[in-house]
Amino acid sequence: MEAQTQQPFRSLSENVGAFRLKDKTCLIPQMNRVGGLLLAGAFRSFGVNAVLMDTYDGLDLGKAFTSGKECFPCQVTTGDILLFLKKEKERLGNDFDPDRYIYFMPEAEGPCRFGMYNKYQRIVLDSFPELARLKIGSITSKNSYALDGMFDEEQTREFRKVGYFSVVVADVLDRLLWRVRPYERKKGMADEFIERASQAMADAFERCGSSKDFERILDKLAETVREGKTIIDPAIPQKPLVGIVGEIYLRTHVQANQDVIRLLEKHGAEVVNASIAEWVNYTTYDRMREAKIGLRLSVKQLRVSRIRDSLKKILSYGVELSYQHYRQDQVYKRVKPLLDLAEDHRIRHLDGILGKEKIYSFDVGTEACLSIPGILEYVHQGYNGVVNVYPFTCMPSTVTSSIIRPIMNRKKVPYLDTPYDGSFQPGREAAIRTFMYQAQQHFKRHGRNGSS
Numbered sequence: 001m002e003a004q005t006q007q008p009f010r011s012l013s014e015n016v017g018a019f020r021l022k023d024k025t026c027l028i029p030q031m032n033r034v035g036g037l038l039l040a041g042a043f044r045s046f047g048v049n050a051v052l053m054d055t056y057d058g059l060d061l062g063k064a065f066t067s068g069k070e071c072f073p074c075q076v077t078t079g080d081i082l083l084f085l086k087k088e089k090e091r092l093g094n095d096f097d098p099d100r101y102i103y104f105m106p107e108a109e110g111p112c113r114f115g116m117y118n119k120y121q122r123i124v125l126d127s128f129p130e131l132a133r134l135k136i137g138s139i140t141s142k143n144s145y146a147l148d149g150m151f152d153e154e155q156t157r158e159f160r161k162v163g164y165f166s167v168v169v170a171d172v173l174d175r176l177l178w179r180v181r182p183y184e185r186k187k188g189m190a191d192e193f194i195e196r197a198s199q200a201m202a203d204a205f206e207r208c209g210s211s212k213d214f215e216r217i218l219d220k221l222a223e224t225v226r227e228g229k230t231i232i233d234p235a236i237p238q239k240p241l242v243g244i245v246g247e248i249y250l251r252t253h254v255q256a257n258q259d260v261i262r263l264l265e266k267h268g269a270e271v272v273n274a275s276i277a278e279w280v281n282y283t284t285y286d287r288m289r290e291a292k293i294g295l296r297l298s299v300k301q302l303r304v305s306r307i308r309d310s311l312k313k314i315l316s317y318g319v320e321l322s323y324q325h326y327r328q329d330q331v332y333k334r335v336k337p338l339l340d341l342a343e344d345h346r347i348r349h350l351d352g353i354l355g356k357e358k359i360y361s362f363d364v365g366t367e368a369c370l371s372i373p374g375i376l377e378y379v380h381q382g383y384n385g386v387v388n389v390y391p392f393t394c395m396p397s398t399v400t401s402s403i404i405r406p407i408m409n410r411k412k413v414p415y416l417d418t419p420y421d422g423s424f425q426p427g428r429e430a431a432i433r434t435f436m437y438q439a440q441q442h443f444k445r446h447g448r449n450g451s452s
């Protein structure tokens with residue numbers, strides 16, 4: 001493929017947005033393998049040909065088509081889509097038709113740069129004349145990732161429910177892996193099991209998603225958790241518990257974070273990573289919070305139409321959030337009696353922590369709203385250390401680090417920042433080993449039973 005240096009910018013409005021997925025191949029970037037597989041299964045159940053793209057092999061291409069100033073996830077995802085299309089073009093030859101695909105790249109509003117990835121990638125795709133017609137399907141945190149326009153009207157609401165359910169189930173499968181792998185009876189058992197279980201669960205979503213047969217999916221999940229539990233060797237003693245927070249892509253993307261969870265496990269940890277559902281819940285909660293602020297302002301100004309508008313939004317996002325909590329509780333209630341898996345923090349609770357501590361505010365936004373109180377909550381629950389995983393120069397994670405470091409020093413709980421940019425830092429493993437030594441000491445003194 002040959003790139004051209006001049007591109008028409010109208011493409012940003014015409015070729016990025018919520019496009020109908022019917023009869024298209026929906027290309028899903030792989031932020032997290034389990035989540036991607038399940039989401040693809042959910043899409044297929046609604047008749048969308050969804051393909052989970054391979055990831056990270058195209059990093060050289062991603063770096064070649066970025067300047068180095070972009071966030072690392074932008075480089076990874078740019079490489080993923082370019083390599084996929086290159087291979088697809090080689091595979092199909094003259095039959096390659098860019099109109100057949102929709103590249104799925106959600107966005108978030110500011111103040112950081114995630115909202116620019118799909119625009120930037122549009123410019124890159126447009127630099128290849130043969131890819132200019134390939135659409136980027138984008139949903140946004142501005143409306144809590146509404147899918148309007150991508151499905152038939154009646155399907156949109158249904159798919160949103162099933163899609164959210166797939167996110168929660170994928171979180172549970174990930175947590176199952178992190179819960180059993182440090183205690184596995186034979187090396188490699190847990191990874192092999194989760195790969196198999198994820199494929200089976202993706203099939204369950206494909207079979208039962210559109211009929212919203214959540215009970216059958218839960219039955220399959222319960223069976224999986226029961227089987228997963230048998231991997232644990234009861235003779236292996238309990239290990240220090242380490243919590244992960246940070247930027248959603250990096251902390252979730254195993255290749256981009258150089259498998260930091262496995263490295264922590266190698267040095268003696270049991271790890272719990274912040275979930276994906278937490279971010280989805282946060283966007284819904286935050287839209288509702290904004291609508292409440294809008295309502296207070298409109299009441300002060302006595303603007304009736306705006307009052308009505310704000311009330312409608314509060315109701316709509318309130319119902320959405322309650323539904324999400326209902327489904328999340330339903331999943332965890334089913335699996336927790338089988339195995340002690342960590343549950344998510346409620347966003348209202350995290351907001352309350354920030355309100356009480358007065359160290360940051362939801363008014364500022366970004367993932368720091370989750371990371372900062374999430375760390376404090378880990379400490380409260382008795383975790384023996386916390387790692388902040390993020391792309392080099394990531395704004396919200398740097399803010400998190402600057403606020404939380406002195407607090408963690410005062411609380412005497414081990415804390416480590418791990419920024420990534422694709423290069424290998426020779427001191428990384430030494431830093432993790434040292435951090436884990438501290439976590440072991442904390443564990444010896446306090447166990448895992450909660451402190452202040």
Ligand code: SF4
Pocket residue numbers: 071072073112113114115247367391393394395396397
């Ligand atoms: S969260 Fe960090 S990595 Fe993601 S777009 Fe914002 S600044 Fe970039």
